Amino acid sequence: MEVKRIAKSGTFESNDIYIIVEPKGDEGIEINLESIVMKQFGEQIKKTIEDTVKSFKIKSIKITAKDRGALDYTIKSRVETAIKRAL
Amino acid sequence: MKLRRSMLFIPGNNPGMIQNAGVLGADSIILDLEDAVAVTEKDSARILVRNAIKTLDFYNSEIVVRINPLSTDFGFEDIKEIAKVKPHALLIPKSTTEDIKACDDILKRIEEYEGFENNHIKLFPLIETAYGLENVYNIIKASDRVEGVLLGAEDLTADLGIKRSREGEEIFYARCKVASACRAFRVDAIDTPFTDLNDYEGFVEDIKRAKSIGMTGKAAINPRQIDTIHDVFAPSKEEIEYAKRVMKAQEDAKREGKGVFSLDGKMVDAPIIQRADNILEKARLSGLL
Numbered sequence: 001m002e003v004k005r006i007a008k009s010g011t012f013e014s015n016d017i018y019i020i021v022e023p024k025g026d027e028g029i030e031i032n033l034e035s036i037v038m039k040q041f042g043e044q045i046k047k048t049i050e051d052t053v054k055s056f057k058i059k060s061i062k063i064t065a066k067d068r069g070a071l072d073y074t075i076k077s078r079v080e081t082a083i084k085r086a087l
Numbered sequence: 088m089k090l091r092r093s094m095l096f097i098p099g100n101n102p103g104m105i106q107n108a109g110v111l112g113a114d115s116i117i118l119d120l121e122d123a124v125a126v127t128e129k130d131s132a133r134i135l136v137r138n139a140i141k142t143l144d145f146y147n148s149e150i151v152v153r154i155n156p157l158s159t160d161f162g163f164e165d166i167k168e169i170a171k172v173k174p175h176a177l178l179i180p181k182s183t184t185e186d187i188k189a190c191d192d193i194l195k196r197i198e199e200y201e202g203f204e205n206n207h208i209k210l211f212p213l214i215e216t217a218y219g220l221e222n223v224y225n226i227i228k229a230s231d232r233v234e235g236v237l238l239g240a241e242d243l244t245a246d247l248g249i250k251r252s253r254e255g256e257e258i259f260y261a262r263c264k265v266a267s268a269c270r271a272f273r274v275d276a277i278d279t280p281f282t283d284l285n286d287y288e289g290f291v292e293d294i295k296r297a298k299s300i301g302m303t304g305k306a307a308i309n310p311r312q313i314d315t316i317h318d319v320f321a322p323s324k325e326e327i328e329y330a331k332r333v334m335k336a337q338e339d340a341k342r343e344g345k346g347v348f349s350l351d352g353k354m355v356d357a358p359i360i361q362r363a364d365n366i367l368e369k370a371r372l373s374g375l376l
Contacts, residue, residue: 015103016103
């Protein structure tokens, strides 16, 4: 699948994550993450985002994520929503 | 018998509230995809609620999802997405007989496709129009999946063109009609929420009024309301004591070969014994015995 346009999902409220996805010129998954729990969970959040992207068989995407302490189910949901909005 | 005294509404697009919902002690949690979600976020909430049901533990609360009306573009999408993760039930806004039949049909197909047990996902019609109210008996009859009816007084009074009041006299007829139809099918009658969170006395009176008419539970819009709802719907000490004495007197009468007997000078027959048995069962489930 291909990301065709910029799309957003989520909010800046606590326990949520704000996601912006956009097309990327070349191949690869680029993730720019800001999180209130970056030190402890930064890598895990990036992996959850990446796994969700891969489940849609997307090979080229740029993701900006601003995390406010979201659990995995929220991260997966917001990424899925943004991707579906961008297709 | 399953206790369904309280059904707590939780906005379907709020992850913080959804993930804490299981610890609040409500008998049922209604994850709301309808009024609590902006039109532009319907897709987002649907995905969030689907993943929440798949992942989170809601402990002893059963999960009900209020979908969007079937007359909108969102209703059928909601069913397709949410039924896959097996919530206990769906709450159908502005229900009509046709809606309940259509839901039953779609759920049947999804259950077959997913390999779920037949009739696994239950339905709660939401009665909130004059048309729905006048058809409530047929709405319940439309599907074996119906486990209860929720009365939505705000929309109903808007449809009737009348004002809501603190005392709720204007919904007396609706409560009676819903309670009676529900009892006819032995399903739960869930009363409309009380919306003034600062009026505690009015809230207690409102629950008592609903209970006295035959409503069996109440919807809540704030976790603060749960304990009060449970307290009012719980059998009182006096009711429990009387029920115990009825059952004891029945045993004595049986031993003596009597069909009808009296207690405190009043005749006791089958309906009174049935009521006493119901009270003791409710008391047991509420942890009062």
